[in-house]
Amino acid sequence: MKLNDKSLLETRAYIGGEWRDLDDKFDVTNPATGEVIASVSDCSVADVKEAIDLAYTAQKEWAKKTGKERAGILRKWFDLMVEAADDLAAILCAEMGKPLAESKGEILYGASFIEWFSEEAKRVYGDTIPGHQPDKRIIVMKQPIGVVGSITPWNFPNAMIARKVAPALAAGCSFVARPAELTPLSALAMTVLAERAGIPAGVFNVVPNSKAAEAGEELCSNPKVSKITFTGSTRVGQILMRQCSDGIKKMSLELGGNAPFIVFDDADLDAAVEGAMIAKYRNNGQTCVCANRIYVQAGVYDAFAEKLAAATKALKVGNGTEDGVTTGPLINEAALAKVEAHLADAKEKGAKVLTGGSRIKGTFFEPTVLTDVPIEAMVSKEETFGPLAPLIRFESEEEVVALANDSEFGLAGYFYANDLSRVWRVAEALETGMVGVNTGLISTEVAPFGGIKQSGLGREGSKYGMDDFLEIKYVCLGGI
Numbered sequence: 204m205k206l207n208d209k210s211l212l213e214t215r216a217y218i219g220g221e222w223r224d225l226d227d228k229f230d231v232t233n234p235a236t237g238e239v240i241a242s243v244s245d246c247s248v249a250d251v252k253e254a255i256d257l258a259y260t261a262q263k264e265w266a267k268k269t270g271k272e273r274a275g276i277l278r279k280w281f282d283l284m285v286e287a288a289d290d291l292a293a294i295l296c297a298e299m300g301k302p303l304a305e306s307k308g309e310i311l312y313g314a315s316f317i318e319w320f321s322e323e324a325k326r327v328y329g330d331t332i333p334g335h336q337p338d339k340r341i342i343v344m345k346q347p348i349g350v351v352g353s354i355t356p357w358n359f360p361n362a363m364i365a366r367k368v369a370p371a372l373a374a375g376c377s378f379v380a381r382p383a384e385l386t387p388l389s390a391l392a393m394t395v396l397a398e399r400a401g402i403p404a405g406v407f408n409v410v411p412n413s414k415a416a417e418a419g420e421e422l423c424s425n426p427k428v429s430k431i432t433f434t435g436s437t438r439v440g441q442i443l444m445r446q447c448s449d450g451i452k453k454m455s456l457e458l459g460g461n462a463p464f465i466v467f468d469d470a471d472l473d474a475a476v477e478g479a480m481i482a483k484y485r486n487n488g489q490t491c492v493c494a495n496r497i498y499v500q501a502g503v504y505d506a507f508a509e510k511l512a513a514a515t516k517a518l519k520v521g522n523g524t525e526d527g528v529t530t531g532p533l534i535n536e537a538a539l540a541k542v543e544a545h546l547a548d549a550k551e552k553g554a555k556v557l558t559g560g561s562r563i564k565g566t567f568f569e570p571t572v573l574t575d576v577p578i579e580a581m582v583s584k585e586e587t588f589g590p591l592a593p594l595i596r597f598e599s600e601e602e603v604v605a606l607a608n609d610s611e612f613g614l615a616g617y618f619y620a621n622d623l624s625r626v627w628r629v630a631e632a633l634e635t636g637m638v639g640v641n642t643g644l645i646s647t648e649v650a651p652f653g654g655i656k657q658s659g660l661g662r663e664g665s666k667y668g669m670d671d672f673l674e675i676k677y678v679c680l681g682g683i
């Protein structure tokens with residue numbers, strides 16, 4: 204790994220403003236090569252508890268700073284992240300496998316949340332409300348929620364932390380981040396820059412560890428933690444909800460998805476193929492908003508399938524450090540096994556492979572297009588989280604909206620159409636938190652990201668993103 208600033212490859216835990224080299228360590232491997240790239244300090248539950256204690260103390264002073272002071276420090280952090288983007292991308296590519304160009308895209312995407320919330324920090328407005336009695340005056344103020352615990356996944360090891368820590372610190376909260384065991388290096392690298400930006404000791408803590416359940420249990424049960432923010436599977440989100448229920452702890456949950464991608468017969472097919480390529484194969488299909496089910500209206504099914512297969516064949520699979528590589532490895536053997544299970548099930552139920560369909564080597568897998576996929580196939584019911592594009596034929600708008608909504612998930616949905624009335628009807632009818640119309644890429648810091656049903660609670664990014672880290676206080680002044 205070539206780095207301009209080698210100090211960004213940090214392996215120690217960051218607790219109360221101290222870098223701690225712990226005896227216990229766990230290895231981080233490169234999914235493209237299987238090589239160990241670093242051994243990282245493995246925090247115990249006692250370390251997590253100490254981080255929470257120090258965050259609790261530090262939060263009081265951090266909240267006393269003005270929004271403008273917090274804004275200035277966050278803006279400096281943003282500037283440092285952009286300056287170090289190439290190094291941060293190299294670290295992310297090495298530990299997660301995302302091709303370099305896409306890794307850099309994630310770094311800039313993560314940084315955009317820090318920039319956005321450095322601006323929002325100055326705009327935590329309250330209200331005055333006309334009194335309900337002559338001698339009463341009413342004000343509403345917003346105050347930081349307190350210590351925030353965060354648990355994040357391996358698939359966006361920089362952006363998922365940035366999307367949470369930025370609004371939390373902007374609001375005056377302090378933060379204890381527990382990154383995924385597979386990808387702690389990106390979290391630690393951004394923490395090096397946070398310290399350089401002047402984030403005070405104890406305000407931002409990072410506790411890498413290899414026993415997620417133990418760390419999670421401490422974060423969820425510790426009364427000094429006021430809020431848990433989680434991105435990951437619905438299964439784990441349910442565990443965390445149960446653990447937070449005793450303390451009625453507030454939560455933000457960004458969970459699993461099963462996005463429908465619908466191509467109507469009045470769509471611009473070339474645009475629809477372009478959108479499907481992004482929505483399906485971004486991050487090698489390992490995003491929660493990936494197109495998981497591709498519904499194509501009968502009249503354009505064959506033409507779309509042919510075009511999508513041609514575009515899929517043009518993807519270049521390989522080590523993300525090599526020029527021109529568009530598609531890296533899957534994160535691990537378990538992820539590959541899930542893709543192969545979905546493929547085998549679909550083929551058994553009658554689907555045909557139009558292109559791809561085989562493991563290459565290690566955890567590299569050919570981007571695959573399947574046709575004639577039946578609606579009862581596993582791949583249309585469960586999130587594949589890999590480069591498998593199942594094409595399902597439909598006849599009518601009513602039929603496909605019912606199919607699209609037949610899921611316990613409701614994160615993202617996409618469709619291509621040009622009829623204005625249809626665009627309004629389908630955008631309103633889809634049971635998802637986010638809808639892409641004639642686009643396959645909807646993720647941005649300026650819009651509210653989040654889902655409904657079992658895809659989660661709350662929204663991240665946008666002007667709405669601060670709300671999850673603030674408490675509303677109503678003050679009634681009497682006797683006036």
Ligand SMILES: NC(=O)C1=CN([C@@H]2O[C@H](COP(=O)(O)OP(=O)(O)OC[C@H]3O[C@@H](n4cnc5c(N)ncnc54)[C@H](OP(=O)(O)O)[C@@H]3O)[C@@H](O)[C@H]2O)C=CC1
Nearest residue numbers: 355356357383384415416419435436439457458459460491
């Ligand atoms: N809505 C969204 O924005 C996103 C949703 N996801 C969903 O997550 C899944 C894939 O990501 P994946 O990382 O495997 O998801 P997981 O839910 O398995 O893991 C997410 C995080 O939770 C941790 N974790 C696992 N078990 C526990 C536990 N019992 N208590 C506390 N923490 C725990 C993991 O730790 P460790 O990895 O160290 O074991 C990881 O840091 C897919 O379903 C995907 O849709 C993923 C990313 C974004």
Ligand SMILES: O=C(O)[C@H](O)CS(=O)(=O)O
Nearest residue numbers: 358359489490491492646
């Ligand atoms: O973890 C994810 O899948 C991200 O939320 C997807 S996105 O924000 O990059 O779209």
